[in-house]
Structures are given as C-alpha cells and as structure tokens.
Amino acid sequence: AQSVAQPEDQVNVAEGNPLTVKCTYSVSGNPYLFWYVQYPNRGLQFLLKYITGDNLVKGSYGFEAEFNKSQTSFHLKKPSALVSDSALYFCAVRDPFSGNTPLVFGKGTRLSVIA
Amino acid sequence: DAGVTQSPTHLIKTRGQQVTLRCSPKSGHDTVSWYQQALGQGPQFIFQYYEEEERQRGNFPDRFSGHQFPNYSSELNVNALWLGDSALYLCASSSGQPTDTQYFGPGTRLTVL
Numbered sequence: 001a002q003s004v005a006q007p008e009d010q011v012n013v014a015e016g017n018p019l020t021v022k023c024t025y026s027v028s029g030n031p032y033l034f035w036y037v038q039y040p041n042r043g044l045q046f047l048l049k050y051i052t053g054d055n056l057v058k059g060s061y062g063f064e065a066e067f068n069k070s071q072t073s074f075h076l077k078k079p080s081a082l083v084s085d086s087a088l089y090f091c092a093v094r095d096p097f098s099g100n101t102p103l104v105f106g107k108g109t110r111l112s113v114i115a
Numbered sequence: 116d117a118g119v120t121q122s123p124t125h126l127i128k129t130r131g132q133q134v135t136l137r138c139s140p141k142s143g144h145d146t147v148s149w150y151q152q153a154l155g156q157g158p159q160f161i162f163q164y165y166e167e168e169e170r171q172r173g174n175f176p177d178r179f180s181g182h183q184f185p186n187y188s189s190e191l192n193v194n195a196l197w198l199g200d201s202a203l204y205l206c207a208s209s210s211g212q213p214t215d216t217q218y219f220g221p222g223t224r225l226t227v228l
Contacts, residue, residue, distance in 0.1 A: 032214060043119075043205055043219040044158070051214045090157055096213050102148055102171060103207075103217060105157035 002027040002095045006106035013081045014114050021076040021109045023091030032094040033074040034103065035065055037087045044090065050074060061085070081113045117142065119208050119220035127226045128196050136191040136223045140208030146170075147189040148217060149181060152203040164189050165211055193225075201227045 003026045013019045025031055032051055036044040048059025055067045065076045076089060088110050092103040120139045128134050140147050146165045150158035160173035164183035183189045187208075193200055203224050207217035 034216070036219070041224070043121075043221040044207075046216050046218060049216060092157075094213060101213070102150075102160035102163060102173065103158075104160070107155075107157045 002031070002093050002101070002104050004091050004093050004104055004106040006089075006091055006109045008109050009107075010110045010112065012112045012114060015083055016080050019078050019081040019085070019111065019113070021089050021091075021111060023074045023076065023106060024072050025074060025091075025093045026072065027093055027095045029095065029097045030069075032096055033065075033067060034092040034094070035059065035063070035074075035076050036090045036092065038090065038108075039087050047076070081111075083113045083115050086111055086113045119206055119218050121204075121206050121220035121223050123223060124221070125224045125226075127228065129228050130197055132196050132227075133192065133194045134196060134225060136193075136204050136206075136225070137188065138191070138206030138208075138220060139188045140206075141218050144208035144210055144218070145187050146209050146211035147183060147187065148207045148209070149189070149191050150205040150207065151175070152205055152222070154202070158205055161191070196227045198227050201225060 005024045034049045035047040048057050050057045050067045058064045088108045090108050091106045122137045148163040149161040152158045162172040163170045167183045178194045180192045203222045205222045206220045209215040209217045
C-alpha cells in the first residue's frame with residue numbers, strides 16, 4: 001500500500017533564509033507526487049507535482065521540489081522564505097499502477113517563517 | 116473561471132442527525148473526490164465519483180454515501196452523525212486521469228455536538 005511520511009510536525013525558519021519541508025514515500029513502481037499548502041480555515045492549494053522527467057520540479061510561489069528515487073524522497077524547497085509562506089504543507093502520493101487511485105496524504109508539516 | 120465550490124461553509128449538527136454537503140467541480144472536470152480532514156491530520160479519502168457512479172471508496176462506513184449529478188456536481192451524505200464525524204470535509208475535482216492534479220474546494224467545517 002502506498003504511504004507518505006512527513007517526519008517534521010513543525011519547521012521554523014527566519015525570513016529570507018532557505019526552507020525545506022521533508023517528505024518520504026512508499027509505493028510500488030514510480031510514484032506520482034504532489035505538494036499542497038493549506039492556510040487557516042481554507043482548502044488545499046496545489047503547489048507542484050512530479051509525474052516523470054526532470055527530478056527538479058518548479059511550482060507556484062517560488063517553490064520547488066526534488067524527486068530522489070534512491071532515497072524515496074520528495075522534499076519541498078524555497079530559496080528565500082517569506083512570512084506569508086507560513087502555513088500547513090501536505091505531501092501526497094498516488095500509485096500509477098493501481099489505476100485511478102486517490103491521493104494518499106501525509107499528516108502535514110506546519111511551517112512558521114519568522115520576521 | 117470558477118474553481119471548486121462547496122456549500123455550506125460551516126454546519127453544526129447534533130448526534131444522530133444526518134447532513135448533506137455539496138460540491139461543484141472546476142469547469143471541465145468530470146471527477147469528484149471527497150476527503151475528510153480531522154483536526155491535526157491530513158485528508159483521508161472517502162470516495163470518488165465519475166459518470167454518476169462511485170468509482171472508488173476509502174475505509175469509511177456505509178453511513179457515508181454520495182451522489183453525482185449529470186452536471187458533475189456532487190453531494191456527500193452522512194447519516195447517524197456522531198462526535199467523531201466532526202471535521203473539515205473537502206471536495207476535489209479533476210479530469211480523472213492518474214497524472215491529473217486534483218483541485219480542492221474551500222471545504223465544509225462540520226461540527227457535531
């Protein structure tokens with residue numbers, strides 16, 4: 001069965017510093033991987049996805065993520081954090097060999113960017 | 116272009132009651148998925164509708180049921196509510212392909228007292 005782990009419940013970073021939010025996955029074959037962001041009392045907003053091809057994926061709001069097959073990881077990164085990036089971040093996976101399966105989400109990582 | 120919309124925004128019910136939540140998908144999308152997000156947790160898949168049929172179902176009891184209409188909008192019904200059903204209910208729409216992005220609505224916050 002497919003699964004996602006986000007090992008950090010909370011990440012704190014100073015404004016202007018680079019940020020990383022970690023995600024590891026477990027799925028048979030090559031996964032489809034997604035990052036979403038959730039602001040308070042809001043739904044999930046799509047940031048980026050990896051389907052195939054270049055391991056470095058660029059997304060919305062300056063975010064990027066690197067797919068690493070050997071480490072089964074898909075960490076979210078941003079070179080310079082903004083206070084407005086403070087939110088809850090979810091990594092999700094879908095197994096492409098199991099048909100049109102739903103997304104399986106991690107428990108989320110709360111990012112706090114301190115001015 | 117309107118995104119995914121959900122109604123109502125908030126809902127308060129008492130134990131034993133039933134509730135209906137509604138979702139309109141993003142224009143051009145024909146597949147609707149429902150998720151339950153409990154406080155402090157990631158979204159959990161309830162079920163997915165395509166061509167007015169339930170295509171997949173997660174590990175939720177039969178108290179959770181749904182429907183999809185010819186215009187692709189969808190309803191989630193929950194019967195015999197209990198306290199544990201209190202959560203944010205999210206609707207997501209897509210074109211149904213495995214590579215497609217699911218776009219989420221703002222959610223309905225259900226509180227069961």
